[in-house]
Amino acid sequence: MIAWILFHLFVFPGMLFTGVLGLLVGWLDRKVSAWFQFRVGPPLFQNFNDFFKLLGKETIIVKSAVKSVFVVAPLAAFAVLTLIATIIGLALFYNEGFAGDMFVVMYLTMTFSVMVILGGSSTGNVYSSIGAGREMKLLLADELAFILVFLVPIVKSGYQVQFDQILAYQQNAGAIIGSPSGIIAFIVGILCIQAKMTLAPFHIPEAETELVDGPFMEYSGPLLAFWKLDHYMMYVIFPFLLVLLFLGGFNLTGIGILWSVLKYVGIVVVMIIIKNTNPRIRIDTALNFFWKYASPLAFIGVILAVLGV
């Protein structure tokens, strides 16, 4: 039993699988972005080379940093993402869940942002602090909409808060995206994910041109490698979450494999297209967008779901 849990955590839906798939999908992101700019783009194993190169570089622990937080933040963020990947992967591939696992995932996604804030503000660098502050504001902006997005599948499936029961509901009654409330929640969900992953147009915390790399500016070597890996792991976790909540999960038999891959790659490509066609917005615009438009839209979705549409 213990061996099985460790296998899930470290190998299949957890660390190894998510890390490798995330780095590969990160390559897809860079390649498609390159095509958007009429470039050739990096080779297939570019992200692996980057990761292993960073593992071998010197780690500089900044003199002004709070050393323990500076070192622990990227590792804790990595652990948090591994845990989310394991919970979502178990529900998707093994139909296993436990009571309230949705709340655990909601909580853990927020914990990741908190780790970014801690890591950024521990360095004592001005740019990192501004980046951490912006990450905090972005978290305040997208959290409400993100939770409302979760509410729609809960209501549609008859107030179930377990991933496997939502999957079971979708296998009987069709995918939740087939209903108007599901479509609304799915659209808001993709926008929230864009903000959670700090992709353009919501890459406000790491704004390359003004904040250099925001919270990650002072990180070097293996610690930076873990931040990069965290970022690419989110390319797996959040699309899997949307597939789980709205698209009826994966069907890994026969032609279903093709459909499963299409669902996942489709969501990723939509995210990349949004990333490449939008300029960065200001932090007040982001707050306005999420509180005045996205959250009310998601709320309408919840009301529609309660009404049974």
Added chain:
Amino acid sequence: MGWYNKRLAKSLWVFHISGSPCNNCDIEILDLLTPRYDVERLGIKLVGSIRHADVLLVTGIFNQKIAPKIKKIYEQAPKPIFVVAVGTCVSSGCCFKESYNRVEKREEVIPIDMYVPGCPPKPESMIEAVAKLLGVLNG
């Protein structure tokens, strides 16, 4: 360390500092990153923070004021770091060689691994320089 050097050769992240140039080399460096030359296919990426960099790209005659800052930036970089000097200015001083505020010996400020001569060098010659650096790393 052969395996690690191969990884390093395939992902060089570049940090660019201007050591009081006339900005011509900097424009050519930006050319290097445009779709026409696209160095991302070699794994080269321009990063904004010296803590992430593997290659330090310097241009210009280091004048008295910027030289200590260049030294400081070099010391802030995580090792191994390679310094590539772009333009004739760094190697010989070019048309500024009799300027009153230049640093006499630029290689005493930071150890320079590679010079790319030219005023300004063409992007092709910079790619050739990078390819030679990759050749050294690959053994």
